[in-house]
Amino acid sequence: MVVLTGEALTLDEVRRVVFEKEQVTLSDDAVIKIKVNRCAVEEMIEGKETMYGINTGFGKFSDVVIEHDDLETLQLNLIHSHACGVGDPFSETISRTMLLLRANALSQGYSGVRPALVNQLIDFVNAGIHPVIPQQGSLGASGDLAPLSHLALALLGEGEVFYQGERQQAIQVLAVEGLTPITLKEKEGLALINGTQAMTAVGVIAYLEMEKLLHQSELTAAMTLEGLRGIIDAFDEDLHYARGHQEQIDVATRIRQYVSGSSLITKQGEIRVQDAYSLRCIPQVLGASWQTVLYVKEKLQTEINAVTDNPLIFSEQNKVISGGNFHGQPIAFAMDFLKLGIAETANIAERRIERLVNPQLNDLPAFLSPNPGLESGAMIMQYSAASLVSENKTLAHPASVDSIPSSANQEDHVSMGTIAARHALQMLQNIRRVIAIELICAMQAVEYRGTDHMATKTRAFYEKARRIVPSITKDRVYSTDIEKLTEWLKADNESDVTVSNHKGGVLHE
Template identity: 35%
Template sequence: MSGGPRTGDRAGTETVLLDDAPLTVDQVVAVARHGAVVRFSDGYARRVDAAADLVTRFLDDRTVVYGVTTGFGDNYTETIAPEDALRLQENIIVSHAVSVGAPIPEDQVRAILVVMLAHLGAGRSGTRLETLELIRALLEEHVTPVVPGAGSLGYLALEAHIALVLTGRGQATVDGDVVSGAEALRRRGLTPVRLRAKEGLTLLNGIMSITAVAALVAHDLRRAVRQADVIGALAFESLRGTTRALDPRVHALRRYPEQAASARNLVRLLEGSAIAELHRDHRVQDPYLLRALPQLHGSVRRSFDDAARVVDESLGSVGDNPLLFPEDGDAVMAGNFDGTSVGLAMDAVKAAAAVLAHHSERRTDRMVNSTVSELPPFLASTPGLNNGLMIPQYTAAALVLEMRGEVSPASVESIPTSAGQEDPVSNAHLAAQQAYRSVDRLQYVLAIELLAAAQAADLLEDEVGVSGSPALRAGRDTVRRLVPTAPVDREFGRDIEALRTFLTSDDLVAAAESVTGPLE
């Protein structure tokens, strides 16, 4: 849905126009996290109306169409009378709203809502424009359905809790209060919808929720891998790494473009570093962690890029069942609702994120370990009296262990459902949620490495009497505006939280790029 976020009709508010082009990751994030409003093009409305008219024709003609004139799941053999069609749609949302536990975060709910609008607006589902307008209004008016996060195999349950709110049921957050769906709509002057034929099914079906969560993951990983190059370069410099390992001739002999890109980033980030020049021949070769930094980061970058391609394809897809073809007057019962592709991508992301976090934590460990860092123990100015960054490394290690605990692929697990009619099931929801949690932990691990690398750089510059690279200095200056050098012990937990929040922006990379130009 083309054009990216644009300035909309609300002053200072971006607009995402849904038209003929696929929704993008950046547009999902703009709506989910930054309050961009959604608008529909004329073509969008025409597609939606044509599909809704076809559903009405099926109902009038008593055409056998799954979920319109039949029951659901293993009840597909049961015929539904026309007078019961509306009740059927209400029954599916109230019976399927059975996910449990703590609610998923607001950005996930908003991401699901905008992906719903994109997928259902393709004109292959039969959802009426009136219903889609109410979903759009939930986003614009910041009415966020309360969606319990546990107990979904990949779709149905999460979406059912959202659909409840559209009908005045369930619960939603509005103005910071958790209220009934009916009260939330009333506060914003919105009217519940009465679902028509097929609408309950289309609101629940497909790959909307897993794609939405995966889009947030893809966005955050794209940022994290570029930040890792900057933070890794600062640690490389602080640990007296030799730039000989960054020789472009080396990376030309390995046909991995992502590795070469990371190597070029490191070269540019370290350009002009008197510290790097001073230590160019400090060792015959560095430890693996420094010497192979481009190879390590490049491998992770490849995995993230592969997953991002799957997410892009899913954002531009339609995952409903049955699918409508108004131009042919036809409905096809098939399997586009399957989420295996997204689940496998998120499983791969979990592993890659854990690998990147492990490398980051190992660099932190080297910086605080005086036996290999050639710096004061735990980067404390007066070790013994002060503990320095001893315990933040413990935190990073614990976070890496948590990430490893969720690396086992969720997509290989399947338990048959619906009396064997749904066998296998993708379990993609679990994979996406685990990937989302992994990204959160990765950001903390990178924040801890950044905390240590900035402290190490300060100490090393004082020791050797020369400066690091201008690009890394620019990045470190942004850090120091939030977190000053630590001459004595303090509440480092606050520093970690501040830097983790900092890493949810592009400010670190932007500061380095103000010197280097755009990094890859």
């Protein structure tokens, strides 16, 4: 059971709730904090104090004072008018993550909502009710208004949800689960949609996927080293300590352990003096990609426990403060940075694919074909990989450098953080296919060399992957192989990717 306090949610707990369906509850302390600040909101309303979004309009309408009898209607109108998302819906995984993160953000109490609203979000998570949320339409400030409005609709019994594998009307699913549609009170509509939970949810999923993909890329690169009789000296511990980047040191350590015992790996001068950069510089490039991942992890860990609403209620200080915590710039930058790591991990993998299939760069059968000339083998797989990395280069353009004013220039600078996060996730689908193609080619190369000469770890990885995609004995429709292996890489949780460093510690997991 994951207990929400608003302050201590971890990325591992998010993973368990989202992927392992662990149940969620609200802490007793959080309930107290929520109630205290809700009382403060109600007292200020009774005192007829002017508070943004509580008894005023929104955005450019912030100077319009709303009559007391219309305050609940104001919140409902906000959700209806802001539910302008378009395009394909987010996956259930991301929708589920958004529910969890929004519940956690409201758990600190500063948003001035009732415990019932937070519990409705938690009930959705525990029952597996996932709002249908269009992907496009957010500027990333004032928070993810459009996506979160669609999330809010479902809480009201409106819109659609994914439930038990089907897309259904929210009101019908609520009835099945014995849940009552929430009626929004003062401030609660604004509290639901003023936040960065769409971009952060996508960012969390992107981070988790990239972490796994980097490990898989390292394992695949190790197999490619065997297939190309790569030189182990370039992974020497002293060489990498001389530069000092810990992530680079860690990658080199893992590669050495992955190929330990392999008789396919060569020494400097045994066959050639130096390998090409795509082999020799694996630790330097993938180590730098790990740096982007670790930076993103740090920012996400902060953001999943952040209060990103506006205004915030500080009852102990008797303050209601309008600010800009909804601005997504930290996550926008983080996602754009992650995109660079994704792009370069794919770029160097594609170059290794080229070295595996190009007969001018190796001593393997041309294009790994079982019958070169009559059969093309892996020739066009490299084309597909090249296309994917080229597409990634366009997606890697930073979304965060753009800003378009909105709400009659009241909201005159926005983050585009959700676009950055969505592009990162798109790029991850591309890189997974590139790694799948490299793995297909690497497996073919080590078969040519003799799999009995492989290292224990790479051999185990090879045998698992071979159960998904058979050896190339004649030309076939390779698209099917690529997609099957891509799906396996996405689902694989069995790869032995935890190794020890020379001091006995555990490297990145």
